[in-house]
Amino acid sequence: MLFVSVFLIGILPLIIYSLVISSNLKTYFEDSKEKELLYEANKVAVSIQKNNYLNDNKLRGQFIDEIDQKSEEEGFRIIVVDSLGVAVADTNRSAVGKMCVVPEILVALDGKDDANLREEEGVIYASAYIENDFSQKTGVVLLVASFDEVNTLLDELNHNWLMVTVVISVLLVVVAFFITQAIFVPLNNILNTIRRIAGGQLHNRLEVQGHNELSRVAEAINVMTQQLEHVDTARAEFVSNVSHELKTPLSSIKVLSESLLLQEDMPVEMYREFMQDINSEVDRMTNIINDLLALVKLDYREEGVLNISETDLSELVAAIVKRINPLAGKKNISLTLDNVKEVKIEADEMKLALALSNLVENAVKYTPNDGSVSVTVDADHQNAYFTVKDTGIGISPDEQQKIFNRFYRVDKTRDRETGGTGLGLAITHSTVMMHNGSIKVVSAEGEGATFIVRLPIKYQGVRSNEG
Numbered sequence: 001m002l003f004v005s006v007f008l009i010g011i012l013p014l015i016i017y018s019l020v021i022s023s024n025l026k027t028y029f030e031d032s033k034e035k036e037l038l039y040e041a042n043k044v045a046v047s048i049q050k051n052n053y054l055n056d057n058k059l060r061g062q063f064i065d066e067i068d069q070k071s072e073e074e075g076f077r078i079i080v081v082d083s084l085g086v087a088v089a090d091t092n093r094s095a096v097g098k099m100c101v102v103p104e105i106l107v108a109l110d111g112k113d114d115a116n117l118r119e120e121e122g123v124i125y126a127s128a129y130i131e132n133d134f135s136q137k138t139g140v141v142l143l144v145a146s147f148d149e150v151n152t153l154l155d156e157l158n159h160n161w162l163m164v165t166v167v168i169s170v171l172l173v174v175v176a177f178f179i180t181q182a183i184f185v186p187l188n189n190i191l192n193t194i195r196r197i198a199g200g201q202l203h204n205r206l207e208v209q210g211h212n213e214l215s216r217v218a219e220a221i222n223v224m225t226q227q228l229e230h231v232d233t234a235r236a237e238f239v240s241n242v243s244h245e246l247k248t249p250l251s252s253i254k255v256l257s258e259s260l261l262l263q264e265d266m267p268v269e270m271y272r273e274f275m276q277d278i279n280s281e282v283d284r285m286t287n288i289i290n291d292l293l294a295l296v297k298l299d300y301r302e303e304g305v306l307n308i309s310e311t312d313l314s315e316l317v318a319a320i321v322k323r324i325n326p327l328a329g330k331k332n333i334s335l336t337l338d339n340v341k342e343v344k345i346e347a348d349e350m351k352l353a354l355a356l357s358n359l360v361e362n363a364v365k366y367t368p369n370d371g372s373v374s375v376t377v378d379a380d381h382q383n384a385y386f387t388v389k390d391t392g393i394g395i396s397p398d399e400q401q402k403i404f405n406r407f408y409r410v411d412k413t414r415d416r417e418t419g420g421t422g423l424g425l426a427i428t429h430s431t432v433m434m435h436n437g438s439i440k441v442v443s444a445e446g447e448g449a450t451f452i453v454r455l456p457i458k459y460q461g462v463r464s465n466e467g
C-alpha cells in the first residue's frame, strides 16, 4: 500500500503535467501555424497588388516562380483566383483555369475578412483578397496547408515525454522500494516485538538504530516495556511477600491448635496460654491485612481518596507523641516534642496521623534502651516540615533506598520480636506522596536516624508521577 502510494504520488503530477503541456502545446502550435498562414496569404496578396502581377502577363512567369519557391520552402499550396473565381495560378497546377468555389474565396471576394480562416479535417485554409488602386477586389490568394507538420512535432514531443515518464517511473519504483524497505522492516520488527511483549515475554527489547522517528518510537516502547517488567516483578514480589507474611502466623496457629487437639487432659492454664498465642497471631494477621488494605487504597491515587480538611499539624503531632510516650517509657527513651511551630495544613487527618505515627513508632522501636527521640514541627510560607530524630541503630545508605518498599526490613531475623512487617514506611511514603509532599532520611549506621517530611500547606490534588 505504501509502495503504491509513494509511486502514485511521484508519477501522477508528472502525467498530469505532461497532459496539460501537450494539449497547450498543440493549441499553441496550431494557432501559430494559422497566424503564419494568414500572414503569408496577406503578404502574397500585397505583393501581387504592388507589382500588378495579375494584369501584367510579362511579370506573371516571374511571379509563379516566386510562389512555387515559397510553396516548396514553407510546405503549403498557394492558389490565386481572379475576381470571377477562376484560378490563375496554383502551385499544384491542377486548379489552373478552373472555377474555385472554396468558401474562403467567396467570402474574401465579398470582402468579409473575418471568415478568412477555416480548418477542416486537419487542413487549414487561409485567404486574403487582392485590391486594385480603386479598392476593388480583383482576386483572392488562398493558402492551403495541413497540420501534419504540427502533428509530427507533437508526436515527437509526446514520444519524448513518454520516454521521460518511463525512466522516471523506473526510478520511482526503485525509490518507493527503498522507502518502504526503510519504513517497513523496522516497523515489522517493532510490531513483532510488541506482539511478543503482549504475549507476556516482557524481557524482549527493540533494537534501536539511528536517530530517526522510528528509533525514537522504539526507544519509547523499550522504556514502556521496562516499566511493565518492573511492575510485573513488583507484583510477583508483592504477592509472594504477602503469602509469606500470612503463612508464618498461620503455621503458628496450626501448630498451636494441633497440639491442643492432640494433648488429652491438658491443664486449663496451658489451654489459656495456647489460646492467647493463637489470639495474638490472629491479631498479627489482622494488622497485616489492615495495613495492606490501607496501602491498596492509597495506591489508587485518585481524586477523592483523600478526605482533605484543615488540619492542625502541631496538635496532631502532640497527640501522636502523647500516645507513643508509654511505649518509649518502657524502654526508658526520652520522647520529646521540641520546637513546635503552630501550623495548619490541608490534609487527610486520619491518614496523615497514621503516616506520621509510623515514623515516631519506628524511631522508638529502632532506638535501644535509654536513648532519645525528638520530634519537631516547622513551616515556611509554602510547606510544613515534620522531623523525627532518634539516637538509634541508624540505617546504612544502601538500605535507605529500600526501606520505603513494602515488606522491606533491614534486619529480617528480628521481625518476630519487634513484630514489624515492613509495611509502615511504605504506607507513610504513599500517604506523603498523595499529599504532594516528600520524605527523606538522613542517617548512618549506628548513628541514629532523622526522617524529614515536607507537606504543602495548600493541598494541590494528586499528581500522577511519584516524586
Ligand SMILES: Nc1ncnc2c1ncn2[C@@H]1O[C@H](COP(=O)(O)OP(=O)(O)OP(=O)(O)O)[C@@H](O)[C@H]1O
Pocket: 358, 362, 363, 365, 366, 367, 390, 392, 393, 394, 395, 403, 408, 409, 410, 411, 419, 420, 421, 422, 423, 424, 425, 426, 448, 449
Ligand atoms: N528510625 C529508624 N532507625 C533505624 N532503622 C529504621 C528506622 N525506621 C525504619 N527503619 C528500618 O526500616 C525498616 C522498614 O520500616 P517499616 O516501618 O516499613 O517496617 P517495620 O517497622 O519493620 O514494620 P511495621 O510494618 O510494623 O512498621 C525497618 O524494618 C527498619 O529496619
Ligand SMILES: [Mg+2]
Pocket: 358, 361, 362, 420, 424, 425
Ligand atoms: Mg514501622
